[in-house]
Amino acid sequence: MNNSITKTVLTITFLLICTFSKVSAQVLPTTSGVNLFCQGSDLTLPAPPAGADWIVKYSATQTTTPSTGVTLVSGNKIAANDLNTGYYYLSSKSTTPGSCESELQEIPVYVLKPLVVNFTPADFCLESPLAQVGAVTNPDATNIPDLAYQWYTVTGGVETAIAGATTKDYTPAAPATVGTKTHRLKVGYVINGNKYCAQWADHDVTVTAKPVKPTITPGTITGTASAVTF
Numbered sequence: 316m317n318n319s320i321t322k323t324v325l326t327i328t329f330l331l332i333c334t335f336s337k338v339s340a341q342v343l344p345t346t347s348g349v350n351l352f353c354q355g356s357d358l359t360l361p362a363p364p365a366g367a368d369w370i371v372k373y374s375a376t377q378t379t380t381p382s383t384g385v386t387l388v389s390g391n392k393i394a395a396n397d398l399n400t401g402y403y404y405l406s407s408k409s410t411t412p413g414s415c416e417s418e419l420q421e422i423p424v425y426v427l428k429p430l431v432v433n434f435t436p437a438d439f440c441l442e443s444p445l446a447q448v449g450a451v452t453n454p455d456a457t458n459i460p461d462l463a464y465q466w467y468t469v470t471g472g473v474e475t476a477i478a479g480a481t482t483k484d485y486t487p488a489a490p491a492t493v494g495t496k497t498h499r500l501k502v503g504y505v506i507n508g509n510k511y512c513a514q515w516a517d518h519d520v521t522v523t524a525k526p527v528k529p530t531i532t533p534g535t536i537t538g539t540a541s542a543v544t545f
Contacts, residue, residue, distance in 0.1 A: 340377040342400050342423045344459055344506050349423045353512040358393040358424065360405070367407045370416060375401040381419070400426045427504055427512045428454040430462070434500045436518035441490055441525050447518075449483040449500050461505040469497040469517060487522075495521040 342349060352358065363369045369391060372381035381404040388394050393403070403422040408414055431452035437445040453462060466480035477485070485500070498520050503513035 341375065342377075342402060342425050344425050344427075346423045346425070349425050351506065351511055352398060352424060352426050354426050354428055355395050356398070357388075357395050358398050358403075360387075360391040360393075362391055364407055366411070367409045367414075370406045370408055372404045372419075373399070373401055374404070375399070377402050377421070398424065398426055400424060427459070429512065430454070430502050430504070430514040432500060432502045432514045433516045434498075434518060436498065436520050438521040438523070439487075439491075440523055441493055444487040444489050444491055446484050446486040447498060447500075447520065449485070449502075451483060451502050455504070459504045459506060463503050463505050463510045465501050467499040467501065469499050474499055491522045493522050493524045495519050 340346075344351065350358070360369060360371075369387060371385040371387060371393065373383045373385050374381040381402070385393055385397065385403065401424060403424055404419040405422055406417045406419050408416040431454070432449070433451075434447050434449040437447055439445040447466070449464070451462065453459070464481050464483055466477045466485040467474040468477065469475075483500075483502075485498075496519070497517050499515050499517045501513050501515040503510040505511075
């Protein structure tokens with residue numbers, strides 16, 4: 316009898332723990348079925364069923380009873396300013412008076428904060444390339460530690476990827492090309508092998524030619540030793 320009671324208590328406890336874990340879960344980039352958005356993007360739903368309206372509610376954590384209503388723009392859009400990481404719950408209801416509301420569809424959303432990207436441009440001599448040192452702040456490093464890097468040259472607004480330049484810092488190969496070129500460092504989040512929400516920085520880098528060999532003729536140098544008579 317005591318064993319039966321103990322097993323029952325343990326079962327109930329296990330179910331309560333599982334239920335609490337599910338209900339309190341927060342959305343992560345790895346959450347099953349997650350929808351990823353760059354900060355500043357709208358969430359646009361398909362048009363609601365004919366003769367019906369969407370009803371959307373929000374909760375920061377997973378729940379069966381969402382209570383925070385969301386105002387839609389144009390009947391099917393959550394504006395960027397209102398889009399947050401969390402769970403959105405979607406249902407539909409006919410515009411006919413007395414109609415029932417549908418069951419809820421859960422939509423997990425994760426909003427990616429913008430990366431802060433820059434680099435310090437370093438001008439250099441043709442034969443002695445210097446490193447262009449990147450500086451990246453990842454505001455979501457805890458949940459998304461992996462980043463992708465790509466360096467480019469930019470001419471007339473058109474970017475050209477630099478082969479092999481896929482790390483935070485980039486040192487041009489020698490010999491480089493004389494002149495001033497715009498360089499770009501682009502960085503994005505890496506989630507499940509895909510890249511998201513790239514940010515970039517542009518700076519001009521000037522490469523100067525090696526000076527010509529100086530020519531000094533005899534007699535133009537002063538301060539040399541003079542002949543003396545003993």
